[in-house]
Amino acid sequence: MTIQITRREHDAGALRWQAGRTTEAPVARRLLALALVLEGHNRTDAANTCGMDRQTLRDWVIRYNEHGIAGLSDRPHGGGAAAKLSVEETAQLAIWVGKKPTVAEDGVVRWRLCDLRERILARFFVLMDERSVGRILSALGFSHISVRPRHPKADAEAQQAHKKNFAELVAAAIPPAAHGKPIELWWQDEARVGQQGSLTRIWAERGSRPTAPRDQRYHWAYLFGAVCPARGVGAGLVLPHANVHAINLHLQEISTQVAEGAFAVLTLDGAGWHQTGDRLKVPENIGLLHLPPYSPELNPAENVWEFLRQNDLSNRVYATSEAIIDACCVAWNKLIAAPERIRSIATRDWAKTVTS
CATH class of the missing domain: 3.30.420.10 (Ribonuclease H-like superfamily/Ribonuclease H)
Incomplete structure (x- = not known):
């Protein structure tokens, strides 16, 4: 079944104009495909010209009818596994790394991913992979870098x-x-x-x-x-x-x-x-x-x-x-x-x- 374009606020020329203004190449291709359809071109030809198949073009027509031009943008990916650490726990992790460890309190002089993994398990009862800990630290703005000497008498x-x-x-x-x-x-x-x-x-x-x-x-x-x-x-x-x-x-x-x-x-x-x-x-x-x-x-x-x-x-x-x-x-x-x-x-x- 062929789905017709039901929205009428933009004609083919307006869609082409929008395609020239957007900075998103996929959106530009979809706008041009819809413009070809409005100009009376065969849908198979319109889809092939713009780098998609007929079924994909049909899906974008539906999205356009429902949401207008905004519906032609790629939606952010949803779903996926939930974050293992809460916002509060992630903030606490940032505090640990930011203040640096001491032998007396933490048993180490520098944090390694394995140390933080064990601390997270002991404090939050959350078992994580070291790579996952590293990704969180990267998202928090931390990087594994060299330190420079600081004299103990520095004021x-x-x-x-x-x-x-x-x-x-x-x-x-x-x-x-x-x-x-x-x-x-x-x-x-x-x-x-x-x-x-x-x-x-x-x-x-x-x-x-x-x-x-x-x-x-x-x-x-x-x-x-x-x-x-x-x-x-x-x-x-x-x-x-x-x-x-x-x-x-x-x-x-x-x-x-x-x-x-x-x-x-x-x-x-x-x-x-x-x-x-x-x-x-x-x-x-x-x-x-x-x-x-x-x-x-x-x-x-x-x-x-x-x-x-x-x-x-x-x-x-x-x-x-x-x-x-x-x-x-x-x-x-x-x-x-x-x-x-x-x-x-x-x-x-x-x-x-x-x-x-």
């Missing part, structure tokens, strides 16, 4: 205050002689690179334990680096030691990279060679701003080192000290040649450029 309140008051701290680091000049924000740090290198994650078959070369010798060099995210530029030196003489050389190098007529506020940590009184020779176009103690996470230069290690300086064996120096130079110059990458890595929303 979270001081770190928040530093970010909140950053503009005022920058202004205080600008001497009267630099007032009225353009201000650049620079970030500085040092990284030790050597034969006791670092390893990084790689893609490998699930369940395998891939290997990577790592030297057991103890030669290294120090990569002194500083970046200005706003301009996408940097200044680096590879030196044999980290001391006041080395930082003075680096300050001079940074000074040459500051834009002509500008003044740079250089943020750096509280290492001893960064705070040596009269022995520290700070160029006239640079002012120093020190981070709170034990707060490397506030320094974007730390992320620069992470990027270089992940992409250029890990999983390697250096035969000589010269090889270490060469590798550092190549990695740093490669970064400097990509200003947008510097901006991407080192820009912080809370570190705003200020005018003097």
